[in-house]
Amino acid sequence: AQSVTQLDSQVPVFEEAPVELRCNYSSSVSVYLFWYVQYPNQGLQLLLKYLSGSTLVESINGFEAEFNKSQTSFHLRKPSVHISDTAEYFCAARPSSGGGADGLTFGKGTHLIIQP
Amino acid sequence: NAGVTQTPKFRVLKTGQSMTLLCAQDMNHEYMYWYRQDPGMGLRLIHYSVGEGTTAKGEVPDGYNVSRLKKQNFLLGLESAAPSQTSVYFCASNRAVRNGYTFGSGTRLTVV
Numbered sequence: 001a002q003s004v005t006q007l008d009s010q011v012p013v014f015e016e017a018p019v020e021l022r023c024n025y026s027s028s029v030s031v032y033l034f035w036y037v038q039y040p041n042q043g044l045q046l047l048l049k050y051l052s053g054s055t056l057v058e059s060i061n062g063f064e065a066e067f068n069k070s071q072t073s074f075h076l077r078k079p080s081v082h083i084s085d086t087a088e089y090f091c092a093a094r095p096s097s098g099g100g101a102d103g104l105t106f107g108k109g110t111h112l113i114i115q116p
Numbered sequence: 117n118a119g120v121t122q123t124p125k126f127r128v129l130k131t132g133q134s135m136t137l138l139c140a141q142d143m144n145h146e147y148m149y150w151y152r153q154d155p156g157m158g159l160r161l162i163h164y165s166v167g168e169g170t171t172a173k174g175e176v177p178d179g180y181n182v183s184r185l186k187k188q189n190f191l192l193g194l195e196s197a198a199p200s201q202t203s204v205y206f207c208a209s210n211r212a213v214r215n216g217y218t219f220g221s222g223t224r225l226t227v228v
Binding site: 006009032034036042043044045046049051090094103104106107108109 | 120156158159160161206213214217219221
């Protein structure tokens, strides 16, 4: 079984400042890793994912995340945030092997608050 | 582009009442999931399905039942609602485990 820990429940930052949302996972096997974003009163949307290959993955709206196997981390970063980035962000993981579809394990979420 | 549609969007139940939440997807996805989201708890898997006619328990299945009689639909039932089942329920689907999920917009359920 794996677990996902998001160390910060809430991260306030000023507009145009950089931000890092931290995610650590625990698993005895290789994993796929995902970041989802949830805007108020909406469902979750996939932001980016790591499956294999390059450890740095990027999204279309300026976010990036780096897979670090030795530190079992998958932190999400953005060099300059905007008011529209205010949302809840969820890190998730699942084993990369096995044919079962027993669902993603989600972290508890980090609320990103952008201050003008 | 309908994607994943959940009905209803809101519902208030009295303790002991029953109800069914419907999830429908038009993407021909094999895998479907029901999660509940509670403040400070993230999303927790209730039940999931790997194909038509199959279902399996997730992390928090007690008090819920599911059915997948048609590939495109995944129903979540509460036989006797309890206040602890007050939550936001999300349905999701995907084609393969490497893919991310497509989520519905959620059902906000209050049990009084």
